[in-house]
Amino acid sequence: MSARTRPITTTAGTRPFAFSEAALAECKAIMARYPEGRSKSALLPILHIAQSENDGWLSVNAMDAVAHVMGLQHIEVYEVASFYSMYNLHPVGTYMLDVCRTTPCMLRGSDDLITHLEKKLGVHVGETTKDGMFTLKGVECLGSCGTAPMLQCGAVFHENLTNERADALIDELRARNSRTNYTDR
């Protein structure tokens, strides 16, 4: 959601955040990709790493750590984090289910899929299940129009979904119970 800068969460962000050694090394490597004096270019990739290391969302502490590592003002990080829709500014469930709802998906039944998922999970779009397992998010075109309807969970696209296939996916994810991130390899 770009048009309105989304508010960052200050209340739930009190838990300390520190990059793991491996993540810190990756951040440094990314910053070295750019010409001298241009390491701010690494901000988006590094925010992705921070989000993956902070249970899938960016707390103020996580963003401040990014500012520290990159030598940026805090506001330079906040303003970017609040612009891009893949950065979650509030706590999220173990799994983010990003369901595409843009027109080409709509033509192939994404409205029905969303209704089904809302019923199955007992939440509305934008909410997290009570057990903290799933956050259901409506997103805009994911470039998967030929295999619609679909959803993204972590780095994986789940395509050509029917209600049955969506149910099976949810059951499988619930049984696995381990966080997925966009940065997963």
Next chain:
Amino acid sequence: MGRKLLFEHIDKPGIRGLEGYRANGGYRSVEKALKTMSPEAVLEEVKKSGLRGRGGAGFPTGLKWSFLAKPEGVPRYLVVNADESEPGTFKDRYLMERIPHILIEGMITSSFALGAKVSYIYIRGEYFYVARILEQAVAEALAAGWLGKNILGSGFDHEIHVQVGAGAYICGEETALLESLEGKRGNPRIKPPFPAVKGLYDCPTVVNNVETIAAVVPIVNDGGEEYAKIGIGKSTGTKLISAGGNIKRPGVYEIDLGITCDEFINSDEFCGGVEGRAFKAVVPGGSSVPIVPYELFLKTPAGENRLMTYESLADGGFAQGTMLGSGGFYAYNDAQCIVRSTWNHTRFYHHESCGQCSPCREGTGWMEKVLHRLEHGEGRTEDIDLLWDIQRKIEGNTICPLGDAAAWPVASAIRHFRDEFEYHVHHRQKVKDPKHFEKEPFALSRKFATA
């Protein structure tokens, strides 16, 4: 069946890896360019080919390259726009996922022509897994000496980096993309200066779409004239079209520019016709281009067969034509509601407006609100003229084309399907059922009912 230039080897085993790609003639264009051609000669071939930007605008690539400023001692950059976010478009993802080395090869050859020592692929964040495939391809190319210092002993150095975005349609606009690549919010810049003079890090930069850069490979291999033999007039070569919506065979097709629209949508080689019902409307080039009734997609206003070319699709202007755009093609069957789809389009643009320009920031939200109430049985007759008025005030009044892109789908929907909007005002109870046209399709506009 037309020639396949980009997809010729796409189904070969192992084509995703360097070995398989090489075994099918990969990296020949780099050898040819670096060993036997000057940068100017490569540019000349691209000019001769007539290649036009495949991201949507269709600007001649050779001309764009020739604008690149070349001040002494200042680095130049090539940035590949892999931010593919135009609704309906998934061709670049398919290409990068299946045959990533064709993009890397095209980047090396193009960078040689442009004199760029560093290039970046800016790929949308949602395609993280594709970014991993590209990173792997870059690593393979580097290890095999196709990248790095003194490539093939030519003295040409080149490195490629893959950069992921984080979810913002606007970053497909080239100056917003550059802002984002610099680690900022994706707010488009005021032009001029154009990126060719002042782009990434204030240096001369060429920004090209994935498919455009991939097309440089066959152009250099076979020569620009050979490429230009395919197609009609100023629409040369092949184009990737990603087809979705209510068709029988969704997928990505490489077509010769110039086949008829009828062949594309109805033949079994491509879309295979409609699934179950009748076609109602078509968006041929991504959600930003005008929607047209099916009959007007098949025939120009003069009654001639419409062709899949930049010119033929635009025949009739905005009143009766549309655009080839990015090749994000989707078709509607008669169960679909144009008001609902227009509301959906508008929600997308409202969500994706960067917020810099008031007409777009406020206008897209306003249109969404009005369309929402029309579609949910709370509309008023004056809402239709209100919508028309709002879109007119957005178009042309914003820094970047997102404003126009938000206005055109609304304008074209009202222009061609006004009676469907009126139906929503007069049948408020009926349209409260989200599938109001499924059992009882809306009779097509009088003007086109018998075409």
